[in-house]
Structures are given as C-alpha cells and as structure tokens.
Amino acid sequence: MKSTSPPASSGLALDPDIPICQTDLPLGWYQDELRPYAEEYLALPDRKPATVLGWMDRYVKPARAHFGDSLLLLAHFYMGGEIVKLVENYGGAVADSYKLALQAAQNPEKKVIVESAVHFMAESIAILAADDQEVWITNPKAGCTMEMLAKDHMVLPIADQLIERYGDELVVVAYMNTSGRLKALAGRTAGAVCTSSNAHLVVEWARRDGRKVLFVPDQHLGRNTAHRLGMDPGRIVTLPDPQLRGGNFPLTDATIEGGMQALDRAEMILWGSFCGVHTIFNAEQVKWWQERDWQVLIHPESPIEAVNQADGVGSTDFLWSAVQNAKAGAKIAIGTEGHFVRNARELGKQRGVEVMHLAEIPGMQSGGCGCATMSRNDPPHLAGLLDLLRKGEAPKLNRVLAGDAVDEVTGDLDRLKIEERKTLIRDAKSALQAMIDVTEQANS
Numbered sequence: 001m002k003s004t005s006p007p008a009s010s011g012l013a014l015d016p017d018i019p020i021c022q023t024d025l026p027l028g029w030y031q032d033e034l035r036p037y038a039e040e041y042l043a044l045p046d047r048k049p050a051t052v053l054g055w056m057d058r059y060v061k062p063a064r065a066h067f068g069d070s071l072l073l074l075a076h077f078y079m080g081g082e083i084v085k086l087v088e089n090y091g092g093a094v095a096d097s098y099k100l101a102l103q104a105a106q107n108p109e110k111k112v113i114v115e116s117a118v119h120f121m122a123e124s125i126a127i128l129a130a131d132d133q134e135v136w137i138t139n140p141k142a143g144c145t146m147e148m149l150a151k152d153h154m155v156l157p158i159a160d161q162l163i164e165r166y167g168d169e170l171v172v173v174a175y176m177n178t179s180g181r182l183k184a185l186a187g188r189t190a191g192a193v194c195t196s197s198n199a200h201l202v203v204e205w206a207r208r209d210g211r212k213v214l215f216v217p218d219q220h221l222g223r224n225t226a227h228r229l230g231m232d233p234g235r236i237v238t239l240p241d242p243q244l245r246g247g248n249f250p251l252t253d254a255t256i257e258g259g260m261q262a263l264d265r266a267e268m269i270l271w272g273s274f275c276g277v278h279t280i281f282n283a284e285q286v287k288w289w290q291e292r293d294w295q296v297l298i299h300p301e302s303p304i305e306a307v308n309q310a311d312g313v314g315s316t317d318f319l320w321s322a323v324q325n326a327k328a329g330a331k332i333a334i335g336t337e338g339h340f341v342r343n344a345r346e347l348g349k350q351r352g353v354e355v356m357h358l359a360e361i362p363g364m365q366s367g368g369c370g371c372a373t374m375s376r377n378d379p380p381h382l383a384g385l386l387d388l389l390r391k392g393e394a395p396k397l398n399r400v401l402a403g404d405a406v407d408e409v410t411g412d413l414d415r416l417k418i419e420e421r422k423t424l425i426r427d428a429k430s431a432l433q434a435m436i437d438v439t440e441q442a443n444s
C-alpha cells in the first residue's frame, strides 16, 4: 500500500511530580486474564509516574527485551490517563486514526503491534498488516460509540435496500471510524474510506458522474463536508436516529424524512450516527471565546452551527499542529475530545500558548468530556497484555483480525472464516487505497 504519512509523536514528557490522570476502572471491567495485574495496580500507594512506571517496568521491560525491535506500541491522541506518555516512554508512537492505520504497512519489521485505543483503529491496522504481523489491542471492549451506532448488522440492510433501488449510482464513503465490514462495503461500491482531514476530497471524488453518496457513520462530518463542497442542503437526507431504529427498517415514505421522493433527489445520504464527545459544541460557545479574542479551532465531528462559526476546522492532527506552531502569546480554544485538549494545553504551556477546551465556559452547563470508551485502556491493560504476550498466554479476544466484531458489553467475538476475511481485506483495502490515491493526487 502506498502512503507518505510521517511517523508520529506527541512531543510531551511525563512530569515526575504530576500524578497519572486516570480514573481507576472497577475490577469487574477487566478480563479474567488481566485482573491480577489490575489488582496490583489498584493496590499501588499513589499514581505518581515513578510509582506507576516502577510497577509497569516489571512487565513492560521483559516484554520489550523479549520482542526486541519487532514490538511496536501505539496509542491515539485521545487516550486519557497519560497512556500517550506512557506508550512513548516505552518507545511507542502516538497518532491520529489515519496515521495509526498505516503503522503496520510502514513498519514491516514490526511483527507484534500492540495498540491502546479503540477497536476500529486496531482493526484498520490489521487490514493493512502483512501476514507475518500480529495486531493486538490492550482492551478489546474499548469501542467507539459512533461506530457502535453503525454496526454492520445495522448498516448493511439499509445499504442493500439503497443498492437495490439505485444500483451502481450509489457509492459508499466510510469514515475511518467504521468497522472493516463497512470499509469493505465502501470498496464493494467502488467507494472509499475517508478521514476528517480528507473527507471533502474523497466525497468530491465519489460524486463523479453524478453518483449518490451514502456517508457512514457520522452525520456531522458528512453534513460539514457537504456544506464545504457547496452542496444543496435540500438534497441531503439524514437517515433515522440509529439509537431509535437500529438499522432494521424498510425505506419508505414513513421512515424517511421528506419521504422517498427526497431520497431519490438526494445527492448525499447521511447515516445518523454521531460522537457524544463532539456534539456538545454550539455556536454560542464559539462566539463566547471569540468575543474575548481567542481563536477557536474545532473538529468536524461537531455540529455545523459551531463549525461554521469557528476560525478553523480540522482533524486532531491539524489541531495538534496548530498548537505546536502557534506563536507565543496565542490563545486557542479547541473543540474536541477532553484528554486531547488537556495534552494540548500542556504542549501549549511549554511554548507560551494558552489552550482551553471550547466547552469550559464559566456559567454554561456543558463541560468538556473525554472519550470514555477509549480510556478503557489503562496502565494495567498495557502492562498485563505485554506480559501475557511475552509468556505466550495472551487472550484470543485481544488479537485483532480484519473483520472481527466484538460486543463491547459482553466481549463476545464474531470472527470471520479465513476466506471471508480475505475477501473483506481485499474490499476494505481497495477503499483505503482509493482514499490514499485521492489524497495524494490532491496534494501533489
């Protein structure tokens, strides 16, 4: 797979005097195999880095010595609990979901890849991994709530109805925050995957020859992208809230807003999912900061009213770079995930740049929140999994293969048969490659 994505790092360091910021998880949330590690962690006298690292070293150092250069540790920027810094402390890399997805393909010498983030991100790495590379996730129940409202059993019945009605006219664009099964759907319709930074390029390309786009799963990114491309809002249809209807409903005048006529006229059909972390933002919050001379930057998973009012919009990579490159004295309010903003604030402090969370406004009700599901990966998950991998005793559930579907509540795993997996990889890879080609062509 072609790509030119650079390696990743946060540029942050662990401060020995600041305790690890991680809410302890209840013991019952750990898999049986990881519980002994959690018990030890919970019994530590404090959460100071020296204490936590001293404990983690007992497990992580032997694992690193055992696997040597073949081990790659990864984390996403949204990870809480200083996992970002802990992973980097042990030589790992931190990135957004796009750069994470490319890490196996870009590092063929890495044979054991351990990811601390949500499941779809680990699965994206697995789709692009070579046969001799294994991908593992520290907590397989760490799901993305946006993706959880767009499971294949919800989306595929609707996609089938749309394909039956529109045939080759329909093309699916799957945001990176989808399972491999939906990325493969995009590939089957000659569509593509997209990220928050290239969605406008991918959707514009997908609309070639007047094709109708089904955008999954995030309605806000889809709507913001359509607006950026100047599409007529009257020709955008949002499918019913998946929380209420799931995906198992017939497309009829009764179930579609505006009826089937609106669907037939639509240039873009939006799946109704969303990220609760980003939908708390609104235009009033943006104005509040702007009136006080703050620059406001926001992630495009946020509602369109807030995005249109902001001074800049872009992916986590864009937001991080904005803080990294801001001049001393700059004041930036950021509308995205809480742990990310906390880390960005630390980065800003090192450079004389003030950073605040967009929703942290005195007197307003909403406070900024972090991605709770991503934070289900914590120090005992990381140390425990590495120790179990070294001993050859890692649970099967933590291995991530393309096409895996994990129930985030029960931990039940639905794993495809090998031939099904090969087909899924072929289709999902074609959707990922289409994204890379479109993006690289635009940037060349």
Ligand code: SF4
Pocket: 078, 118, 143, 144, 145, 146, 147, 177, 275, 276, 277, 278, 337, 371, 372, 373, 374
């Ligand atoms: S922040 Fe939202 S979109 Fe991102 S992983 Fe968490 S739940 Fe999913």
